Amino acid sequence: MKFLTTNRVARAALPTTPERGADQLVRLAEGRPGTDWRSGEYYAKRRPGKRLNRLALDTDLARQLWEHSEALPA
Template structure:
C-alpha cells in the first residue's frame, strides 16, 4: 500500500453516503432532481453533460453495444 492512497480512495461507506442520502430523503425538498451531487451538496457538472449531441451519440453507441441497433 502507498501512503498516497488516502488522497485518491475513499471507503465504500463514504462512497455510498450521498447515494443513500439521496435515496432516503425528499426530492424537491432536501435536494433538487436532475442535479449532480457530491458529498451531499450540489456539484458542478461538466458542460459536456448537457450536450444533446453527445447524449445522442452515447445513446446510439449504447444501443449497439447491447444489441438493440
C-alpha cells in the same frame, strides 16, 4: 497503491469505509426528489456540484450516447 495507503494526505481524499463511500448514493436514494435533491443536478459531498464539465450539458452528445447504448447487444 502503497502511496495511497501510506500517505496521510492521499488517504484523507479517499473514502475509508464502504459506508463513507456509499453515503452520497444512500442519501440520494433515500431522499425525496424536489425536497432533498433536484433531478438533473450533480452532487458532491452532499451538495450540488459547483463546476460542471461542459460536456455534461451537451444534449447532442447525450443523445448519441443513448443511441449507442441502445445498439449494444443485451
